[in-house]
Amino acid sequence: MRSSAIRRGRSAALAASATATAMSFFLAVPAFAQDAEDQPAIVVTGTRQADRSAADTVAPVDVVSGAELTNTADSDVGNALRISVPSFNVSTQPISDAATLVRPANLRGLSPDNTLVLVNGKRMHRASVIAFLGGGISDGSQGPDISVIPSIALKQLEVLRDGASSQYGSDAIAGVLNFILKDSPEGGELSAKWGQTYEGDGDNWQIAGNIGLPLGDRGFINLSAEYGESDATDRSVQRDDAAALIAAGNTAVANPAQIWGQPNVRDDLKLYVNTGFDLTDEIKWYAFGNYASRKVDGGFFFRNPTNRGGVFAGPMVDPVTGMASSAANAVPSVLVGDMSNTTAGDCPAGIPLTQGGGLIPNPTILALVKASANCFSFVEMFPGGFTPRFGGTVRDWSAATGVKGKLFGGLDFDLSYRHGDNKSTFSIRNTINASLGPNTPTTFSPGSYQQSENVVDLSLGHEFALGTASVYVAAGGQYRDETFKIFAGDPESYALGPLAQPTAAYPTGQGFSTSSNGFPGFAPNSAGSWTEDNKAAYLDVEADLVEALTVQGAVRYESTKSFGDTTTWKLGALYKLTEALRVRGTYSTGFHVPTAGQANVINVTTQFSNGALQDEGTFPLSSAPGVIAADYIADTVANGGLGLPRPTLGPEKSKSFTAGLAGDFGDISFTLDYFNIKLENRISRSSSIDFPLALCYLADREGVANNCTATFTPRTAELLTQLDNANVIDRADFTGFEDLVAFSFFNNDFSTRTQGIDFVTNARLRLTESGTTRATLALNYTKTKVTDAGATIASTRLRQLEEGLPRWKGFFNLTHDQGRFRSLLRVNYFGKYFEAHLEDDTLPIDAKAKITVDAELGYELFDGLELAVGAQNLFDTYPTVNPWGGIVGAQYGERSPFGFNGGSYYARARFKF
Template identity: 75%
Template sequence: MLRANTLKTLVRPAFLSSVAGLAIASPAYAQDTETRIETDAEAVAEADAPAIIVTGTRQSDRSAADTVAPVDVVGSAELNNTADADIGNVLRVSVPSFNVGTQPISDAATLVRPANLRGLSPDNTLVLVNGKRMHRAAVIAFLGGGISDGSQGPDISVIPSIAIKQLEVLRDGASSQYGSDAIAGVLNFILKDAPDGGTVSAQWGQTYEGDGDKYSIAGNVGIGLGSTGFLNLSGEYGEQDATVRSVQRDDAAALIAAGNTDVADPAQIWGQPNVNDDMKFYANMGVDFTPEISFYAFGNYAERNVDGGFFFRNPTNRGGVYEGPTVDPATGQPLAAADGGVPSVLVGDLSIDTAGDCPAGIPLTNGGLIPDPTILAQVSADANCFSFVELFPGGFTPRFGGDVEDYSAAAGIRGQLFGGLDFDLSYRHGRNKTSFSIRNTVNASLGPNTPTEFNPGGYAQTENVVNLDLGYEIPVGGGSIYIASGAEYRDEEFTITAGDPASFALGPLAQPSAAYPTGQGFSTSSNGFPGFATNAAGSSKEDNKAAYIDIEADLVDALTLQGAVRYEDTKSFGDTVTWKLGALYKLTDAWRLRGTYSTGFRVPTAGQANVINITTQFSNGELQDEGTFPLNSAAGLIVSDYVAGNDVILLGDGSTGAGGVRPTLGSEKSDSFTLGVAGDFGDFTVTLDYFNIKLRDRISRSSAISFPAALCYLADVDGVATGCPANYNDPDETLPSPAELLTQLDAAGSLNRGDFTGFEDLVSFSYFNNDFDTRTQGLDFVANARLYPFESGTTRATLAINWTDTKVTDAGSTISATRQRQLEEGLPQWKGFLNLTHEQGRFRGLLRANYFGSYYEAHLEDSTLPIDAGAELTFDVEAAYEVLDGLELAVGAQNVLDNYPELNPYSGIVGAKYGERSPFGFNGGNYYLRARFQW
């Protein structure tokens, strides 16, 4: 029976005093046994029995203690007795090698946060639900802190924790068993399957700062279907308010001090986003047709709205919106700085006549911070003249977000035929769709006619998987050999939906173009997140066919052997064969030695191979537009020629890489090795496992490369006269704008201008390729102890420690030094926790200490803003009491001592009080109350 929690008080000081003294914790992290909270002796005995697992093995009766590779089992109680409803945040303190960040300003990654297992990219982890491959999210994480850049993994946050019976974490390469992606390991979420009973819970919490309020209401119910079936339903609904961990930006503070009363304070918000209408639903069912044959089905529906902040647009110098030429301070007409010209705010001539009466710019006074009031009044009074200080005099900060929708359905039939042939035939369909939105922004090229809210379009990912698995056990002497084989067909489709026309329009005040050859220097598209133009919209498909054989042999009591081989063939990236060998040897009744060696692979997703995207990033001290192009696109061909044709290519962070090799995109390959020892002494178990993963030709986005330089290279090759300097790879040279170059190259016949709609303001570009190799090694240590300090009580202790070290062993031509350091040091090398749980009568409690080691952050992805953050120790507590039979009340706190990361030494640049990559977040402590009823 699940416990209930005690509500001592709603007042924070009393709350803290009531929980700080409790030696307690949420249900222990389980290595070789599943953890449950039970009361009667029979249930406790069941909870302490070895956990039967289905991950990493094809046999139905294998325990976690007898697998050739480490499999951790996290029970339902631990997943639900926590401050968070987001399963990613729960796993961050339940699986030591699992990391997920807050993602405050990360474009699409804010909507679907990328998560890392064992230090690798999110799409190096295979996610299963009931043993079946989960579909990917539509979102590609273009801003992933170096490690997750360009990743496209599943969105596990759509799984309500109340639906999960147990989570099995296979910490081993498993491509030969499950296919592409299973390089770092496998997360297998096993859904509840009870035919009766149920749970209803409600939880509310907020941060110690008084913001970030969040609540969730969840329920689970089991329904019998006749005498041989079940239907288990789970649902959750909740919302989460934003947090603010900002200081005023230095430039915004200077504007206010100079007299601009329209600047917000803070001008830019750093914190977790708003999550609205977060609904999650899962259904799981099964019916036995006969004692040997059963039908099963499961599926989900989830949706949520996410809304977060973007970078502040300074009303004096945001390029393409506010920043004008140097002008005569008396007239606002162009005048070189050397001749006394001063900075200005850009003015557009709405008559599309640049020889008209409008000044070129409104001179900036008060040290370049305040538009000259006289000339500003002249511009405002003239219907043909316009400046954005009329619309947003204090600048503006876009709000970016979107709607995420996710659904899936799976069905299958399994059982045993011919007295011993196991079979499982299944089909699964899944779809994830993200529709982006951006507001409080402009398409500057439209002038005063611009909307301030846009629908920039969206992404969708659709997948279908058909599986057939067969297995047969052959008795051999005193043991047996289990032979499994099967086949799989999987297809995926990635779709880009165009935005509304205004989100990518090339308006009359734009940079020079064929339609507006004179140009006026205003940027196109929705500022901050340009809409997907019609030339970017469309669908891309990929498919995969596979066959495997997997053998497990228990020939003698002390030895288990495993071998697997898999063949896969993809439509676009060829075929591959992967294999695995593993063994477990029982040294004594208590000690086991285990190890594996495996090869693995991952093919690019249809999205990674074909996506077109433009995002706004902070680079080299200012906001810049960066594009991502597929290599098979018109822009990608220029990219390919530029990279191959130059001895040196200029990376976006100012560093250089050797050129001369035409970029391609293909599969990445891995070699994995594990070796471990496990000891079981009844009330005490311990495991220590070493892993080593070598990844070749890793799939990722290149570092940013100068887009104007690539266009200058095309002009040079084609002999087109432009304003490009002779050495366009020199970072000190000033290059023409992309819009000017595109117009000139189009006129000369070097490209089709229409292929580059929406790219007029790009400063840099990147593309997906296979450009570097890494080696990731580490240790996982887990120890469990069960104690009986009181006659009727039980205390459990779990210590789990992970050490992970990644090195870039072969850096290619398009990976910057900053990116290399992010890959090697962007996550803590050391991470772990100590859980203490106590159960006595109607009371239970938790005390958990979480350790996060030191890490490196390139603040704003800028190598000149390094943050070397130190280690941090946080504590979580929870106390619960069953006030009535089945009704539990709980009070708890996460990060009870209110720890924060180190203060950001560059906070004045964009207002971030703390670094954005903290492994435990930057919101400080939060407390929560929960009521739960179970029957």
Template identity: 75%
Template sequence: MTNNQNSVLATRAALLCGAAALVASAPAMAQDSQTRIETDAVAAEQADRAIIVTGTRQADRSAADTVAPVDIVSTAELNNQADSDIGNVLRVSVPSFNVGTQPISDAATLVRPANLRGLSPDNTLVLVNGKRQHRAAVIAFLGGGISDGSQGPDISVIPSIAIKQLEVLRDGASSQYGSDAIAGVLNFILKDSPDGGTVSAQWGETYEGDGDKYTIAANVGIPVTAAGFLNLSAEYGESDATVRSVQRDDAAALIAAGNTAVADPAQIWGQPNVNDDMKFFANFGLELSPAIELYAFGNYAERNVDGGFFFRNPTNRGGVYAGPFVDPATGAPLAEEDGGVASVLVGDLSIDTAGDCPAGIPLTQGGLIPDPTILAQVSADANCFSFVELFPGGFTPRFGGDIEDYSAAVGIRGQLFNALDFDLSYRHGRNKSSFSIRNTVNASLGPNTPTEFNPGGYSQTENVVNLDLGYNLALGEGSVYIAAGAEYRDEEFGITAGDPASFELGPLAQPSAAYPTGQGFSTSSNGFPGFATNSAGTSKEDNKAAYIDIEADLIDALTLQGAVRYEDTKSFGDTVTWKLGGLFKLSDAWRLRGTYSTGFHVPTAGQANVINVTTQFSNGELQDEGTFPLFSPAGLIASDYIADTVANGGLGLDRPTLGPEKADSFTLGVAGDMGDFSVTLDYFNIKLKDRISRSSTIDFPAALCYLANREGVANNCTDTFTPAPAELLTQLDGAGVIDRNDFTGFEDLVAFTFFNNDFDTRTQGLDFVANARLYPIEGGTTRATLAINYTETEVTDVGETISATRVRQLEESLPKWKGFLNITHEQGRLRGLLRANYFGSYYEAHLEDSTLPIDASAELTFDAELGYEVIDGLELAVGAQNMFDNYPTLNPYSGIVGAKYGERSPFGFNGGSYYLRARFQW
């Protein structure tokens, strides 16, 4: 960070802390002189006996008495971490939760997809104070197999300091909460104290000396009359990028040949820069009467993310540098078999008098260095241009964007007639991503190209109205709690067009005498083409639901639960889901529990309607791949192409469809308490049918050739030659088969995909959790938690548009075994933490290529923290994450694109880091 940035950030941080202190001062001074400090021991004690609200409609149910397993993560555990990002925190707090670093993953770098129990991110329902959180606008097109095409919520907008406790329901709950609750439910319960507060400041960096990170956070409770509260939380921070790269082989060869403009390393692999990461949450409650409460909560968050992309080699990047075979003496076109050599592409800017420029600058020294004589000739001629003049060492785009997220919820709840519980609420949420890409070009604009672009963005807006009712019916010595309710939810997914230069077809993309189908330069911003105006717009989806949920405690030893939900969607029909569960107390200490449920996940408005082009590394080179709606003009071409059985290109497969995915889930577990020791063991089995995902890639030019042949359009397609998409699109448009404008921005596509339902899976495993409270030293308390998760996924029905690589990614790209042993100790003013984290072996298809397998070994990492309360309320702490500096398995193919380690490591690839924290509580 620059000195100017540091001064700005310091000012913002000071303002944040000052505001929090001013807001806190009034209630703090009004308190008794007794200091109110919530120690880790107290927080853990509260978590043990906490009443939970997830998976049950009753108001007095504890985690120990639920028919399905519910884990509680306390505020102390969430805040005593090296990382403030809630995804990274949960990675070492919830064994079945996984989230990766996403170094080069297009928009997935901005909003990292997370997996619970081995399933897609949008198979987990996220709640805040029991209300559905809206989705992120970002769709993870590059999600490492499991997350490809997912659109889940962005939990990173939740500051950990705002959370009272996190409840993790490890069970299917679609019949209780609706679409998405297949893998489970994460319910973030916000702090609701009317007084007290916390101010925290933390700084850290990696052992390598990069990745500097700081966070300043504050929480304050304010009384609102004697019957209400306003609890405010804020966090501000930044995180610098890391570099875990080696020099690419091709870049090293260029440098060795004398190209001094090539960067070292040419391509950056590491975590991205996260700038101006601001998060704010407010939680409000007010008793209107002894039986009625008004409540509200909401958030605002924003951040800027800036990450790396793939290196563009100055000798062979298609559409920018790669030219035809030419005469080594003149640069005129000459076939390879006649002695022609590879060249750097030259554009003729005198469009009307084309042919004055060499077709290419011959590459000498084994195809590594442009011929200096002809390069000088091109540079001296104002009508001729080559990108080696602008970027002689190639270029590596930087991709990122701004994320903005906000929501507001308001409701009223309580009890009517001393018997009928009710909760009426409305929630509005919006997430917006505005993309940016720099250090790149729109090659078709030649020397007039900008090097920074705004390619447009996505937005996701949701509105939810809920009415929940409940009545407790006494039956003899037992009771039955009957809950019923209704929900209306709508969502809108929007695409914003980019600036014109980000999708423009410049003059060097137009036909010329030398290039009848164009001059060979690619259109749009290289790396992430902008959304053209024909792609912009909004798509809407809504659904209506009604449910009934019954819990019965007919005898002391037995609790039964049943739920049925009807849900009707605008575009994908209706469905009924249900759940049956029971808990039987074998004794005062041991309980047997189990559930069976059905579930579903409806395609989002984004998944059904998104248009996107991304640059993917495939078959040893970069290529542009598009994603289209299944029912768009391009999607219909794909549908016909893969389903038609005619000899000319038809693949004879089933016509793709897009609809809901459906699940059947089964859990069975045992839980026991023995004094200061408790243990749970739960088995789960989730069968998921017709999973929603992106298809494997389809050859775009081949599909266009198929369409041209089918419609009898004159074209030059042969078994050995396929014209460029731009030429085919022009021919098809001229024949009236398509509207050329529907394909603006897609002229350089090599392949494309679409969302459909094309495979089934079965995911099963075990969750084991053991807690113990020990007293090794008089006056001190030691707590130990051992949590182990085993998850195995099998693709049980392999579809026709899913590749073998994707199947293996679904089955093996997350570790089957994962767990941690967490030990905390409090002794007076001293507090310590030691945690061992185990990550099992896993598979990575490097660059999504099955010929580049990484079979990564299991790793054991350790975290430690030591805190001391120097004066009442003020604690200083020092800690280390991955303190023995473990790294994942070395990438055996690191020379291809410079990645020293695989990018899918479940614990990252930054190595060890340390941090310092000061925290004041009152």
């Protein structure tokens, strides 16, 4: 209580001080001069013309300045965007397997890979991570990793809030994020920042620099670098089961046994270079590229030393002898392995759990097991259970080059090539391969994912004068290929050790799980390389027919290697009602094809389901497990299957409509836009299917077993062995999957309609004679409805899709510059939302709407050097408390749109030259 009181006091003091200081700058005296920042923003996103302003585009384009992205507590671009772009969402992902390394982000409530990300107008490559655990909305997505972009490298961000597949290609369904790099040939900036949460954890620091240099008198090179680290946070409560173990006398159990919080991030390096050179007065060469790497280490679920299946959970045994028993006095036990692999009777079947309500192993039999060279139990290594730590290293790099300019006096051209590569190398520690017994390592390298892409672009354009009208005609083509690779892990991470092998004493195995517990390693049968390619041609016409009317039309043809071809198109128009007021609207079609990773990935993850941890796999429909799944689903109920349509994987297609109003009245401007996106046959990871039941169906169908589903429920490994012995399957195809309880696959099994409203207004406020004050109010309302759902999508997933993000989100931003002082005050609103705790809708978190406040004060000590202090979440607001926190120790839900760390403060020094 004293710690909480101190924290509340410190929070209140910071709030009072920052608020009082901020308000001291907002004193009203009118009159100020027009400056460069008030000129119309010229954009390159959503239009092929070089001089189109954001106010005159047929679809809404928001411009976020580089300064806005750097004047925040967060160095992660994703976190900065969620308080700069109202329809953008990203969460912390504390225990989400690979999604902890690369966090999935959403625009307009759609999947991360429904947003196209560009850098300098060129398509950014995807991350190697596929988000298997994405809170329903992002499940199975594979989008770019925007966190590798250092905010100090950005000149501005342009956000096209419209479907744009016909203009840019696959993925641009929710919109486009175009990160524009700094291109100055002179000057620079150095900054250093340190921060910490009000709770005293989550320490983070960062140093960054940017410099522009001339290349002779005809070019530039602009360099940016950022390096930092951030410590983990802990927002946990003790798990109920762990508390019970401690109460029963198990002093080896940690408190908390499982940590919920942001992960550790170490050696977070981000480099970017942007360069250009005028070859002639009309032709320019350009190039840009990046290198980034970071190490991430996060928590996993606690393995209870009394009941974790495949490690600790043993059979019912006699309480005195520890031998297997079905008698009325039999008790649960901790599993014991026979390392001799000879005859029955060498070891007890289990150590009876007879003390403290069945929570403490019988000390007499435990001592006998410890004394025997042949007998082994994991309570010898981990008497208090264990909690794996999962993470890895993410490495990202890219290089782009091209030439652009004018040919023949008026033909615009841009020819470019870009290569991008992202690799995630996973690691897991403080865990075991139980089947190896006492010989198991406790640290494993489970393998890697790698995504590589190549893009060649040619764009041509020319402006034609037709009387008083002007028409700009653009055409071009694109070739894109991608390769997804899986690299096998170290042999111990997928090994089938001696305690899992059948023996004379245990003809169907000893019951210990295989592979690295928590994240099984990729076996050689999972490793491989898969490619996909795409060829496209487009035509884009934009015309100012009269002074008041602009129209746009685009059509694009794309052909893919594996998923056929398609044609998308778009029509849009803007009409100036007056010089200050415009109406606009668009209608477009779009598409998104499965990635090479989604179509071919093999993965096993540990999830919490039905009150227990279980291994769940993801397989391609073309794999041996995928074929079994498809047969099981499609066969009739009478034959033991589900009698449902056979799952398939193909493209998803969209139809988008926008209509809006934009006004610019000098000191005040606004945009109000409605959007409606119908997305059919969405690509997603299916809900889980019972793996043993699917195998039983196969066993029945092939005559290996008789009515397996009704009378025979062995471990998955035993079924695999039986089917292999009967030559029905090749067990080698299932190496590493011996302990699967459930599995899923990528398919197209539901459709949605997402609609909403975006409102943005900017104002210059006349508050002081010499100061500059600006205010921005941005609101977003987004509602998703599942319009068609197949049988492989569970009810939990449906509700997550419809209610998993706040429908209302917005912010009010106030900045003021007064001499050497600068201040910022931001109020953020996050509406209510639903979270299925542990992906289970019987454990609902009905999160309430919350308001957070951010503040920053800066003072320029002398020309170029500024010191700033600030607070994010100034008043220490937390999400709704998780009513089910005792199950796995999560004090708050993990999907909060503003995180769950509470308030934080920071200090920054910045020198511009």
